Amino acid sequence: MSLPPNSSVSVVEDDDSLRIAIAGLLDSLGYRVKTYASAEAFLEDPAGHQADCIITDIQMPGLSGIELKQYLDALGVVTPVIMVTARTEPSLHARARASGAACVLQKPFQEADLVRCIEGVTSA
Amino acid sequence: MSLVADLFEHVRDAVVCWDDQGIIRVWTPAAAALYGWTADQAIGEPFQTRLGPVPDGLGEAVVERRTAAGSALVVEATWVRRAGETLEIGRDVTAQREVEHRLKRSELRYSSLFQAMAAAFWELDFAPVGGLLRELRAQGVIDLPRYFADHPAFVRKMMRHTRVVDVNDTTLAMFGVGERRRLAKSVEPYWPQASSPVYAAAVLAAVGRQSHYMTETRLRRRDGTEFDALFTAAFPHEGLVQGALLVGVIDISARLAAEADLRRLRDDFAHAARVSMLGELAASIAHEVNQPLAAITTNAAASLRWLSREEPDITRAVDLTSRIAADARRAADVVGRVRGMASKRAAAREAVTIPDIIEETLSFLRDDLQSRGAKVQVDALPATVLGDRTQLQQVLANLIINAVQAALPGHRADVRIAATPCGDEVEVSVSDKGPGLSVEPDSLFTSFYSTKPDGIGLGLPICRSIVEAHGGRIQAANAPDGGAVFTIRLPTETDHTKV
Numbered sequence: 001m002s003l004p005p006n007s008s009v010s011v012v013e014d015d016d017s018l019r020i021a022i023a024g025l026l027d028s029l030g031y032r033v034k035t036y037a038s039a040e041a042f043l044e045d046p047a048g049h050q051a052d053c054i055i056t057d058i059q060m061p062g063l064s065g066i067e068l069k070q071y072l073d074a075l076g077v078v079t080p081v082i083m084v085t086a087r088t089e090p091s092l093h094a095r096a097r098a099s100g101a102a103c104v105l106q107k108p109f110q111e112a113d114l115v116r117c118i119e120g121v122t123s124a
Numbered sequence: 125m126s127l128v129a130d131l132f133e134h135v136r137d138a139v140v141c142w143d144d145q146g147i148i149r150v151w152t153p154a155a156a157a158l159y160g161w162t163a164d165q166a167i168g169e170p171f172q173t174r175l176g177p178v179p180d181g182l183g184e185a186v187v188e189r190r191t192a193a194g195s196a197l198v199v200e201a202t203w204v205r206r207a208g209e210t211l212e213i214g215r216d217v218t219a220q221r222e223v224e225h226r227l228k229r230s231e232l233r234y235s236s237l238f239q240a241m242a243a244a245f246w247e248l249d250f251a252p253v254g255g256l257l258r259e260l261r262a263q264g265v266i267d268l269p270r271y272f273a274d275h276p277a278f279v280r281k282m283m284r285h286t287r288v289v290d291v292n293d294t295t296l297a298m299f300g301v302g303e304r305r306r307l308a309k310s311v312e313p314y315w316p317q318a319s320s321p322v323y324a325a326a327v328l329a330a331v332g333r334q335s336h337y338m339t340e341t342r343l344r345r346r347d348g349t350e351f352d353a354l355f356t357a358a359f360p361h362e363g364l365v366q367g368a369l370l371v372g373v374i375d376i377s378a379r380l381a382a383e384a385d386l387r388r389l390r391d392d393f394a395h396a397a398r399v400s401m402l403g404e405l406a407a408s409i410a411h412e413v414n415q416p417l418a419a420i421t422t423n424a425a426a427s428l429r430w431l432s433r434e435e436p437d438i439t440r441a442v443d444l445t446s447r448i449a450a451d452a453r454r455a456a457d458v459v460g461r462v463r464g465m466a467s468k469r470a471a472a473r474e475a476v477t478i479p480d481i482i483e484e485t486l487s488f489l490r491d492d493l494q495s496r497g498a499k500v501q502v503d504a505l506p507a508t509v510l511g512d513r514t515q516l517q518q519v520l521a522n523l524i525i526n527a528v529q530a531a532l533p534g535h536r537a538d539v540r541i542a543a544t545p546c547g548d549e550v551e552v553s554v555s556d557k558g559p560g561l562s563v564e565p566d567s568l569f570t571s572f573y574s575t576k577p578d579g580i581g582l583g584l585p586i587c588r589s590i591v592e593a594h595g596g597r598i599q600a601a602n603a604p605d606g607g608a609v610f611t612i613r614l615p616t617e618t619d620h621t622k623v
Contacts, residue, residue: 015415017416017450018415018422021418021419021420021444024423024440025422025425028426028430086414107414107418108417109418111425111429114422
């Protein structure tokens with residue numbers, strides 16, 4: 001049920017420091033990581049879709065994480081999407097869950113929560 | 125008879141005499157002038173043909189007649205009847221009657237206006253007060269304002285000597301008098317003690333030959349309840365000579381209540397705007413600070429992973445640790461920027477006197493304090509600081525409202541504001557008799573969440589920003605005898621280097 005080691009994870013996050021940090025953590029967990037500074041950059045990369053799991057920030061300049069998920073749904077991409085956000089509004093979290101995110105994590109999230117999320121997703 | 129007739133030739137009034145047959149025997153030149161009939165035309169004729177009917181039995185009356193030419197006349201006549209002879213002395217009062225009619229019409233108009241006015245009107249007789257003032261002058265009192273201020277009992281005496289002549293129906297309603305007969309003889313019962321100075325000022329205006337005096341004050345109804353009123357007194361000079369005085373009163377309670385509502389609405393709006401702005405601020409702060417925090421948490425976790433391997437990857441851990449340090453600095457910058465933003469608004473620099481802004485803030489909060497029955501004691505020694513008057517007032521207002529809201533349930537708020545110069549600073553403290561602080565005092569200035577649902581706890585971090593922007597410090601503590609005390613220390617004006 002969980003992601004096998006060496007699976008690829010795509011990280012979409014506009015905050016440079018956090019993007020690198022998440023990549024670093026996933027690396028330490030044994031995953032292959034590709035990083036993107038925006039949802040647009042992710043969509044432009046054909047390799048991006050081939051990830052086993054996508055971790056995306058919700059609030060970004062340009063396409064939001066929720067919009068990205070909807071876009072992927074329209075494309076028929078079924079890769080599990082984990083969303084992370086600094087925002088606290090319950091309505092936003094509700095919308096994120098409603099869009100079909102496998103998990104919605106509140107920043108700053110604990111490593112254990114991220115790990116639990118990743119282990120909980122179904123790989124394609 | 126001829127001597128008397130001669131006499132009457134010179135009398136201005138019209139003198140006519142007729143015998144027991146009613147035939148005119150005497151017709152003076154004045155009668156000729158008045159009635160238009162010459163003596164030749166009148167003497168020998170029945171008096172009815174020249175004078176019209178004359179009432180029986182009366183000694184005097186006002187009769188309407190016509191001149192020979194047919195013009196209307198009003199004559200005030202006196203009759204003396206003796207042994208068949210009748211002597212009539214008549215005075216032309218036509219013009220007088222016309223004036224009387226006009227006066228009556230005008231009086232009617234006035235009295236219906238008087239009644240119809242939405243204002244409460246009082247017609248007063250001031251003459252007895254004039255007498256009291258003449259006595260004073262005879263005693264050598266020349267400074268009336270001073271005398272009135274020093275002798276409140278005399279002011280009440282003047283009120284008791286101000287006689288009520290008439291009032292309109294609005295007065296009866298406004299002052300809760302009900303029936304006219306229940307109206308007091310003088311105005312004194314309708315003046316609360318605290319409003320005596322206004323009455324004194326009105327007297328001074330009258331004595332000083334002003335045409336009128338108008339001010340807002342509080343008056344008293346028959347049942348003792350007080351209300352806010354616009355008091356106007358007119359002193360028409362002619363009337364004043366006879367002592368007549370017209371007072372109009374308009375009940376402005378509704379207006380004042382509406383003004384208070386408007387003020388409260390404005391405050392609520394400003395507060396809501398501030399809260400929503402701060403809410404927005406808090407949201408964006410959370411967002412901005414959470415990014416570096418999330419990076420720190422993630423890097424720390426990763427770093428621990430690298431370090432807990434069988435072969436710890438020190439290089440990676442070092443790299444991650446330095447990233448953590450960088451992110452921590454980023455977070456600190458966000459906090460610094462936010463605090464700067466909060467106190468940046470129009471940082472004016474003027475000399476602000478502490479006792480003055482305390483008074484201004486209290487008067488700004490007067491309605492809130494009054495409606496809560498809060499007791500506020502001020503002990504403020506003079507001190508001046510350089511700064512933004514509005515911002516400092518906002519800080520004070522925040523602390524005072526907090527202190528008032530801290531009152532234990534069922535108890536009146538008991539707040540003390542003190543200002544004490546202390547070296548080159550001034551110490552301003554706001555203390556309450558509430559339950560005291562249950563949290564770490566310093567956290568009150570750093571937390572963004574208020575413990576009260578509609579509280580303005582959001583204000584304390586901003587208060588700290590403002591105070592610190594003024595080169596000062598603010599602290600909270602529990603008072604030794606119960607309650608909390610918030611203390612602000614600000615550099616006083618002489619020390620420019622600190623500001």
